Amino acid sequence: MIGRDHIPVLLEEALNLLDAARPGLYVDGTLGLAGHSREILKRNSKARLVGFDKDEAALAEAQRRLSPYENRIELYQADFRRILEVDIDWPGVRGVLLDLGMSSFQLDDPLRGFSHSLDGPLDMRMDRRQHLDAARILDKYPEPKLAEIFRNYGELRPAAKLARAIASRRRMTKIESTVQLREIVEDVCRWIPQKGKIHPAAKVFQALRIEVNEELAGLGDFLDAVIDRLPADGRLAVISFHSLEDRVVKHTFARAARPEQNGGRGAAVIDLLTKHPVIPTDEEISRNSRSRSAKLRAVRKHSHGT
Numbered sequence: 001m002i003g004r005d006h007i008p009v010l011l012e013e014a015l016n017l018l019d020a021a022r023p024g025l026y027v028d029g030t031l032g033l034a035g036h037s038r039e040i041l042k043r044n045s046k047a048r049l050v051g052f053d054k055d056e057a058a059l060a061e062a063q064r065r066l067s068p069y070e071n072r073i074e075l076y077q078a079d080f081r082r083i084l085e086v087d088i089d090w091p092g093v094r095g096v097l098l099d100l101g102m103s104s105f106q107l108d109d110p111l112r113g114f115s116h117s118l119d120g121p122l123d124m125r126m127d128r129r130q131h132l133d134a135a136r137i138l139d140k141y142p143e144p145k146l147a148e149i150f151r152n153y154g155e156l157r158p159a160a161k162l163a164r165a166i167a168s169r170r171r172m173t174k175i176e177s178t179v180q181l182r183e184i185v186e187d188v189c190r191w192i193p194q195k196g197k198i199h200p201a202a203k204v205f206q207a208l209r210i211e212v213n214e215e216l217a218g219l220g221d222f223l224d225a226v227i228d229r230l231p232a233d234g235r236l237a238v239i240s241f242h243s244l245e246d247r248v249v250k251h252t253f254a255r256a257a258r259p260e261q262n263g264g265r266g267a268a269v270i271d272l273l274t275k276h277p278v279i280p281t282d283e284e285i286s287r288n289s290r291s292r293s294a295k296l297r298a299v300r301k302h303s304h305g306t
C-alpha cells in the first residue's frame with residue numbers, strides 16, 4: 001500500500017492553529033496522502049473538506065484514504081492557485097491548509113525523478129499532464145537561465161560552473177536520468193561524502209523541481225486571495241520546507257498584519273498566530289526525518305476585517 005506509514009508533518013500543531021475542532025468547511029490545498037485532512041475529518045464529524053492536489057496519483061490515493069468520509073468531501077485534481085475558480089462556500093470556511101512541496105510517495109518513486117539517490121528519468125512533474133519536465137529544462141534552457149535557476153532556487157554556489165558543465169555535456173549526449181545529473185553535480189562540486197553534509201545534488205534537484213512546478217510563482221497572490229476571502233476567525237496555516245517559500249509566506253502574512261503596509265487596503269486584516277514559525281520537535285524529527293526543515297506559520301482573520 002502506498003505510504004502506509006505516512007506521518008503528516010506538524011500534525012497536532014497545524015490542527016491546533018486551524019482550530020480544526022470547529023464545525024464548518026476546511027480547505028486542503030495540498031492533499032498528498034491526506035494525512036492532515038483525514039485527521040480533521042476523523043476527529044470532527046461536523047467538518048467538511050474541499051481538497052486539491054495537482055498530482056493524479058496523489059489525488060487517487062487521497063480519495064481512497066478519505067473514502068469513509070466521502071459524503072463530506074469534494075476533491076479536485078487542480079493547482080491550489082486555481083482555488084478561486086472553484087465554487088467554495090467562503091463564509092463557511094473555518095480553515096485553509098497548505099503543506100507545500102512534494103510528498104514522500106512522490107520522492108520515493110524512482111519513476112518520478114524527484115530523488116537524486118534513486119535512478120530514474122529526470123521528470124519531477126507533479127502534474128504529469130504538463131509538458132515541461134526536468135529533462136526538457138536541462139536540454140532546452142540557455143546556459144545563463146540554468147545558472148540563474150541553480151543560484152536562485154537552489155542557492156548553489158557554483159551555479160554558473162554547473163550550468164556550463166551541463167551545456168557542454170548536452171552537446172554530446174542528452175541528460176535524461178537522475179544518476180547522470182547527480183554525477184555531473186558531484187564532478188562540478190568535487191563531492192566527497194561526509195557524515196552530516198548534505199549532497200549538493202539535493203540543492204540542484206530542489207532548484208529544478210521548483211522550476212518544473214513553478215512552485216514560487218503566485219504563492220503570495222494565492223495567500224492574499226485566501227486572506228481576502230476568509231470570513232471572520234477563519235484560519236490559514238502554511239507548512240513550508242525551504243527558505244524561499246517560507247520567505248514568501250512570512251512577508252505576505254507580515255504585510256497583511258500591518259495596517260500601514262497593507263497595500264492601501266486600510267486596517268490590518270489578520271492576526272499572526274505564529275510570531276515565529278513553529279518547527280518540529282526533536283522527537284518528531286527522529287520519528288520522521290523529512291520533517292527536519294518544516295516551518296509552520298498561521299494567521300487568523302480579524303472579526304472586523306470582513
Ligand SMILES: C[S@@+](CC[C@H](N)C(=O)[O-])C[C@H]1O[C@@H](n2cnc3c(N)ncnc32)[C@H](O)[C@@H]1O
Nearest residue numbers: 008030032033034035036053054055079080099
Ligand atoms: C507535502 S505533500 C502534502 C502531504 C499531506 N499534507 C499529507 O499529510 O498527506 C504536498 C502535496 O501537494 C501537492 N502540491 C504541491 N504543489 C501543489 C499545487 N500548487 N497545487 C496542488 N497541489 C500541489 C503535491 O503533489 C503533493 O502531493
